[in-house]
Amino acid sequence: MVSFERYKLKNGLTVLLHHDKTTPMVVVNTLYDVGARDENENKTGFAHLFEHLMFGGSVNISDFDKELQKAGGESNAFTSNDVTNYYDIVPAQNIETALWLESDRMLSLAFTDKSLEVQRNVVIEEFKQRYLNQPYGDVWLELRPLAYEKHPYKWATIGKDIAHIENANMEDVKSFFKKYYRPANAILCIAGNYDESRIKSIIEKYYGSIPGGLRPSRLNPAEPKQNSFKTKTIYRDVPSNAFYYAFKMGPRKSSDYYIGDIMSDAMGKDNSSILNIALKKELELVTEINAFITGSLDDGLFIISGKLADGVDFNDLDKALWEQLDEIKRIGIDNDKLESLKNKINTAKAFQEQGLLNRSINLSFFELLGDANGVNEEGFIYQKISCNDLILFASDVLIRNNCSLLKVAINDR
Numbered sequence: 375m376v377s378f379e380r381y382k383l384k385n386g387l388t389v390l391l392h393h394d395k396t397t398p399m400v401v402v403n404t405l406y407d408v409g410a411r412d413e414n415e416n417k418t419g420f421a422h423l424f425e426h427l428m429f430g431g432s433v434n435i436s437d438f439d440k441e442l443q444k445a446g447g448e449s450n451a452f453t454s455n456d457v458t459n460y461y462d463i464v465p466a467q468n469i470e471t472a473l474w475l476e477s478d479r480m481l482s483l484a485f486t487d488k489s490l491e492v493q494r495n496v497v498i499e500e501f502k503q504r505y506l507n508q509p510y511g512d513v514w515l516e517l518r519p520l521a522y523e524k525h526p527y528k529w530a531t532i533g534k535d536i537a538h539i540e541n542a543n544m545e546d547v548k549s550f551f552k553k554y555y556r557p558a559n560a561i562l563c564i565a566g567n568y569d570e571s572r573i574k575s576i577i578e579k580y581y582g583s584i585p586g587g588l589r590p591s592r593l594n595p596a597e598p599k600q601n602s603f604k605t606k607t608i609y610r611d612v613p614s615n616a617f618y619y620a621f622k623m624g625p626r627k628s629s630d631y632y633i634g635d636i637m638s639d640a641m642g643k644d645n646s647s648i649l650n651i652a653l654k655k656e657l658e659l660v661t662e663i664n665a666f667i668t669g670s671l672d673d674g675l676f677i678i679s680g681k682l683a684d685g686v687d688f689n690d691l692d693k694a695l696w697e698q699l700d701e702i703k704r705i706g707i708d709n710d711k712l713e714s715l716k717n718k719i720n721t722a723k724a725f726q727e728q729g730l731l732n733r734s735i736n737l738s739f740f741e742l743l744g745d746a747n748g749v750n751e752e753g754f755i756y757q758k759i760s761c762n763d764l765i766l767f768a769s770d771v772l773i774r775n776n777c778s779l780l781k782v783a784i785n786d787r
Contacts, residue, residue: 376733376749380741381574385586386558389577390737390746392565394730400566401731402462402472404480405738407561408554409456410533411526411594411672419533420550422453423497423542428460430489433482438475445471453531456671457742461731466567470576476562477580480555485548494539501536509612510782520606521620521675521778525597556587561741565734597622597673604778609785614661614681616782617691621676623771626669627743632755633767634667634676639715640707640764641665642678648707649678652698658683659691671743676771688781699772706765720753 379391410421428451429438442449447464462472505511514530522528533539562581564573600622624630642649642665649663663680682691726732733749740748 376727376737378737378746380746383557383578383582383586385582385584386556386589387581387584387586388561388741390561390563390734390741391568391573392563392733392737393568393570394565394733395567397567397730398466399730400464400466400469400472400564400568401734402464402469402476403563403565403731403734403738404460404476405561405563405735405742406458406460406554407559407589407742408458409454410529410531411455412554412590412592413526413529415526415529415534417538417542417546418529418535419497419501419531419539420542420546421458422531422533423493423539424547424550424555425451425453425458425460426493426496427489427547428479428483430486430493431484432479433484434478435475436484438479441475442471447472455527455531457739459735459738461734463731466569469564469566469568469573470580473576473580477584480557480560480581481584483551483555485544485551487544490542490544490547494542497532497539498536501532501539505530505532506536509610510616512608512610513616513618513780513782516606516608517618517620517778517780520604520780521622522597524595525672526594527597527670527672552587553590556589557581557584558586558589561738563734563738563741565730565737594672600776600778603774605781606779607781607783609783611785612782613784614684615686615688615784616681617679617688618780618782619678619695620778620780621678621771621773621776623667623674623676625673626671629755629763630767630771631667631669631674632752633759633763634674634771635669636712636715636719636756636759637764637767638665638667638676639719640711641702642680648702649695649698653680653691653694657694659686659694688783692779696774699768703765703768703772706761706768709761712759712761712764716756716759719756723752 381389408421413420435441445464445468447462449462451460464472519528623634641647642663653659653663660680661683665678667676668674736749737746740746
């Protein structure tokens with residue numbers, strides 16, 4: 375059970391406090407409700423670019439990392455299609471340093487041509503190294519626009535086109551900051567061994583005077599229901615032919631997420647899963663096969679991916695895979711197997727909650743979903759899932775008309 379206190383500052387900043395006296399550390403986690411789905415289709419990659427820019431210094435602090443390191447701390451951040459999250463880990467006695475640094479860049483990020491140029495080049499190099507110059511690196515750049523027609527999930531967090539980052543200008547950057555990096559659009563979670571008698575006054579000291587701004591409205595276009603199978607083949611210099619079956623599924627708040635999570639574990643989490651046994655061990659069609667879900671805030675994806683064994687044709691794999699999916703729709707999975715999967719998920723979550731950073735991030739994310747206490751309720755949701763729920767999910771989601779297939783073929787042309 376993760377205990378916490380929630381309150382709001384007058385400027386709209388949501389604050390979560392999780393006290394843990396067993397640690398000498400404190401985590402200051404700041405989640406901004408902005409991700410790649412909030413970008414203009416002609417100016418993508420800005421949420422991720424901004425993650426980098428936030429470390430470029432503020433008006434009062436030229437080197438964020440240097441000041442934090444002097445206080446014995448460390449920091450990092452991540453961006454997804456849905457959120458941008460920053461965290462600082464410091465000795466408890468130096469919590470004010472982290473709050474000073476985070477509040478100052480929320481209030482007065484330094485907009486300099488030098489910082490923009492440096493961080494833009496960093497992101498461009500990341501785009502090239504991770505997505506363009508790696509085997510299978512551009513899979514998500516190809517799969518997302520195949521699976522999504524309207525929703526901004528059709529481009530990856532890194533961006534749709536490297537030219538969008540190359541052409542980012544100071545006006546674009548300032549506009550993005552002004553719209554999204556405001557107290558009203560943020561969740562601050564402090565977890566660890568802070569002084570309970572002083573923490574609220576310290577937070578007020580550093581954040582209370584920051585103008586709240588308006589919480590941006592989000593009008594993402596609804597993704598239309600998919601009614602036909604879609605497929606695309608790309609040819610790349612890769613060691614093996616690879617496949618990516620993407621099925622549309624419900625959003626993070628829906629029951630689809632929890633049922634899909636268990637179903638993906640049952641089908642392709644490890645060597646004892648359904649698809650590994652059938653397609654890898656018995657039929658020897660693949661060298662690897664996995665199943666997972668994206669867990670997106672809006673409509674997500676259920677992915678089955680893997681690599682073909684030498685000499686195996688895509689059509690052979692396709693036929694065998696759909697036979698397995700039809701079998702799952704018919705009989706589901708064994709009840710003992712289901713209970714084992716539930717126990718593994720709950721054990722993994724309990725283990726994850728041992729980490730202070732994980733607790734602070736999870737509290738922030740569940741607060742964004744609507745209630746931080748959701749972090750304590752997930753286990754009960756998983757326990758209620760039945761074999762029939764899995765059959766209904768498979769029958770509704772894992773169907774051909776709801777599938778987009780990307781094939782990555784060895785470039786021997």
